[in-house]
Amino acid sequence: MILLTENKVKYSWQRPHLIKSKNKRIIIFLLFAAYLIFTFISLRIDPQRILLGLSRSQKYFGDFLKPDFISRWDSIVDGIVESLTMTYIATVFGIIISIPFAFGAAENISPKPVYYVSRAVIVISRSFQEVVIAIFFVVIIGFGPMAGVLTLTFSSIGFLAKLLAEEIEDIDWNQVEAVKATGASWPQLMTYAIFPQILPRFIGLAVYRLDINFRASAVIGVVGAGGIGTTLNAAFDRYEFDSASAILIVMIGIVLLGELFSSFIRKKMK
């Protein structure tokens, strides 16, 4: 009988770390800490100004807590109608225009030159925030909701085309070959093999983009491209915080409705 009392092994289990190699982890951690310290030092924060601002804003923020739906109701309705119509039209245009770009940007079905051109358009559309694009369109075609429609359309193209292209690149090629084997032509191939595979996700993306476009339509009004943003900006400029908070509450309400709508659509898809 051998008693294994000398070889006592201590077991201690540790969760595996995110970054496996210990040295790499330490280096990344130190670099990150250095970055944070450097950044905090370079932040020029004036505590006095903050305290002054807080005391001033107490005066205004009393108004903020008493939302006033009544005095500016007409402007609010006008702005919301403009925003909603802008959102709908821009999303429809965006969907229509993004489909060819999505097919062009899908590596598995598109020739190289078309691929590169499509990807370039998508990158330009996605890199600039909606407000920057809105400034451009306002300079070119003037103030008003049409600039907003063009802005939202242009920024939707990049978003939808990129995600749709990724979806197309992930399709099950076997289904396409199966349909090809029945002797289908290219349009029939698209309708019966490719579209059915990408349609559910595409509808989800379109509804998501509707939501994003509505929120963006509120913002581009700040530079003059129409929508509830112009009303909101006017309220802030006039220090009418009660109207401003009413507008924000209406906006939040519409986004909530939009969320109900999108979960309804998602249930219908299943």
Add this chain to the structure above:
Amino acid sequence: MEKNNYNWQLKGILRIIKEMIFWAAGIWLFIYCWNIISARTMWPFVYDGAEQAIKLLARMFPPNWPYFIDLLRPIWDTITIATLGTIAAIIFSLFVAFLAAENTSPHPLLRQLALLIIVTSRSVSSLIWAIILVIILGPGVLAGIIAISLRSIGFVSKLLYESIEEIDEDQVEAVKATGASKFSTLIYSVVPQVFPSFVGTAVYRWDINIRESTVVGLVGAGGIGLQLNEAILGLKWPDAVIIFMMILSLVLVSELFSAKIRKNLI
């Protein structure tokens, strides 16, 4: 033998009629909205648009290349706004998401509060938060950082609490069975399941925040938006085109960076 008349259709007739009604409604709505927008548009300006665009591009060239040096500090500020804003948002989102998820929330009232926070944060865009914060705190980078983080809390918390609600409860039970405390159960059973997607979400939000940080300066919240505002108000288009090029480069570099991080962590 009987001849069977099969004509294969992708969808049945009832479904086709439903879809046609749906399409008709959509097209009617489109025409209705188009009329509203068209009534508020100055069409001569729109037709003029292409010509104006060419004139604008002509005014942008030659670009004011030396201006690039003046933009280095604002670009650094922009990156700071995005990074610190995202980090602050991540920290808060952890709390909010755990309160908002059905299976980890301590109390239904707290859950509703967390959901309210998420909806409010999501519905109001960063730029609007920035307007509010510049009024409170004055112009500067701090307003931008807080604005970005207020918006990002909603985004990250929503995705995080949805993934918390989808975890495998068996793992939670297993850890509970070892006698772990409530907090330890969270750490060892919930967190490992949601952590990969959480990191992906955080990096994705940082990427979006880089874009948003470029424009919060337009309302005074620091970053390159301040120079952009100045250039546009002063109609200094050779400066503006340099700013656009810098923004494009910043976004491209940050996309490469975030793609690399996501590849290495997932």
